[in-house]
Amino acid sequence: MVYEADASYTDAEYAINDDFDSYYSRISESKSFNVSLPTALHFNADWNAYDKFYLNLNTDLNMNKETKPNSNYIKNTFSMTPRYETRWFSIYLPFSVVEDSGFLSGFGFRAGPITLGSGSLFNGLFGYSNAVDVHLGIKIPLYHNDK
DSSP: OEEEOOOOOOHHHHHHOOOGGGTSEEEEOOSOOOOOOOOEEEEEEEEEEETTEEEEEEEEEEOSOTTSTTOOOOOOEEEEEEEEEOSSEEEEOOEEEETTTEEEEOEEEEETTEEEEESSHHHHHTTOOSOOOOEEEEOOOOOOOOO
């Protein structure tokens, strides 16, 4: 539905009569419209390069046109994360290229069940980014009997 919004009202007035049509003039009406589902191609590879050293490669490629009306769009992302991992400890250095954001680099670690890190920490610390992300995780194992 398309409305012509040329009226004003207070919250109290709207609370008494919450019928949208009583405040605005309906110009046209459509029974349906199309929306594109979010569609992306994801690729992830994890390689044990040597002993306790690993390399993770990840891509997220948008499959919808950004200019298509009513489409859900994700930013194309390419990332590479080298890491050192043992049973109780690991450190990792994510490097990413994100569409419209450029190159991002971060740092993270895991100690036992707790993980803390950021994919853009170094960019934020050195003023090369408008935003910094942080992630925190706690691994809770769920055990079950195989009977």
